[in-house]
Amino acid sequence: NAGVTQTPKFQVLKTGQSMTLQCAQDMNHEYMSWYRQDPGMGLRLIHYSVGAGITDQGEVPNGYNVSRSTTEDFPLRLLSAAPSQTSVYFCASRVTGGGGPLIQYFGPGTRLTVT
Amino acid sequence: DAKTTQPPSMDCAEGRAANLPCNHSTISGNEYVYWYRQIHSQGPQYIIHGLKNNETNEMASLIITEDRKSSTLILPHATLRDTAVYYCIVRVKTSYDKVIFGPGTSLSVIP
Numbered sequence: 001n002a003g004v005t006q007t008p009k010f011q012v013l014k015t016g017q018s019m020t021l022q023c024a025q026d027m028n029h030e031y032m033s034w035y036r037q038d039p040g041m042g043l044r045l046i047h048y049s050v051g052a053g054i055t056d057q058g059e060v061p062n063g064y065n066v067s068r069s070t071t072e073d074f075p076l077r078l079l080s081a082a083p084s085q086t087s088v089y090f091c092a093s094r095v096t097g098g099g100g101p102l103i104q105y106f107g108p109g110t111r112l113t114v115t
Numbered sequence: 116d117a118k119t120t121q122p123p124s125m126d127c128a129e130g131r132a133a134n135l136p137c138n139h140s141t142i143s144g145n146e147y148v149y150w151y152r153q154i155h156s157q158g159p160q161y162i163i164h165g166l167k168n169n170e171t172n173e174m175a176s177l178i179i180t181e182d183r184k185s186s187t188l189i190l191p192h193a194t195l196r197d198t199a200v201y202y203c204i205v206r207v208k209t210s211y212d213k214v215i216f217g218p219g220t221s222l223s224v225i226p
Contacts, residue, residue: 004158033213033214035216041218042200042202042216042217042218042219043153043159043202043216044216045213045214045215045216048213056213058213058215059215088156090158090159092158092159092214102147102149102206102214103149103161103164104151104159104161104214105161106158106159106160107158108157108158109156109157109158
């Protein structure tokens with residue numbers, strides 16, 4: 001299994017540009033989520049999804065859109081990038097049932113700079 | 116989910132045991148304690164979890180006090196590769212709950 005993959009690894013945008021950060025998992029996990037991490041700070045939840053067609057907001061959703069059309073993919077869209085969105089973005093997934101521990105698996109991250 | 120409190124930073128000598136505390140005084144009976152760590156610039160990695168009993172795996176041990184209001188993650192023989200930020204999370208074992216991370220403890224293993 002590849003686990004959780006994210007593309008691109010690095011991206012530089014100009015203010016006002018749009019882009020989509022890709023996230024995919026091959027573990028058949030229903031739950032997927034996006035976090036951002038600013039320098040010296042912890043992880044903050046942006047959006048999450050408990051299954052295809054279902055998404056919800058996290059702690060810092062403003063400026064970001066998500067959709068979940070398949071179990072495998074959970075893209076994060078920046079419609080009009082702002083310098084405040086300069087950050088490292090992590091995607092994560094986990095199972096939602098089965099009685100086992102709710103262990104999250106994280107991708108390697110996307111480092112985004114908005115100038 | 117219950118709030119957790121961790122020291123912002125700790126040092127540990129290489130080869131010694133690293134004991135990372137976490138306070139979760141408002142924990143409820145059905146909430147688990149999870150530990151993750153994040154090595155610089157990488158995605159966080161699951162370490163261990165527990166409910167009431169102490170737990171051990173190949174990475175670490177988890178000691179939970181009898182009243183469950185605090186726990187300690189133990190890395191028995193810390194190496195330089197264990198330098199990371201360690202997150203303690205308390206949450207109900209519910210399928211659809213979102214996971215919120217706190218600031219964690221930055222552990223520095225010193226040669």
